[in-house]
Amino acid sequence: MAVGERSEFTPGYKAPNNGVYIEVGAHPDSEDLHHPKRVYLHKGERFPETTNDDRKWRRIKTSHKH
Numbered sequence: 632m633a634v635g636e637r638s639e640f641t642p643g644y645k646a647p648n649n650g651v652y653i654e655v656g657a658h659p660d661s662e663d664l665h666h667p668k669r670v671y672l673h674k675g676e677r678f679p680e681t682t683n684d685d686r687k688w689r690r691i692k693t694s695h696k697h
Contacts (some may be wrong), residue, residue, distance in 0.1 A: 639687040642680045646672040652688040654681050 635676075637647070639655065646652070654667040678688045680688060 639689050640678050642678050644678050644688075646674055646676050646678065648690070649673050650690045651693055652678065653691050654686050655689045656686055694696055 651671050653669050655665055
């Protein structure tokens, strides 16, 4: 088993951290989805349904300005 944090999440799974998550395709070649859904979740909130069953959620990095 790989060590590290999970990077893709299915609908209904609880968010591990606060952040913006984007809908991604199930295959590595499908990174260029047009108009993917984006959501902001707080730690512990559940991921919503995706546009179709072959998609998952992935956290995107955002710049933080203090």
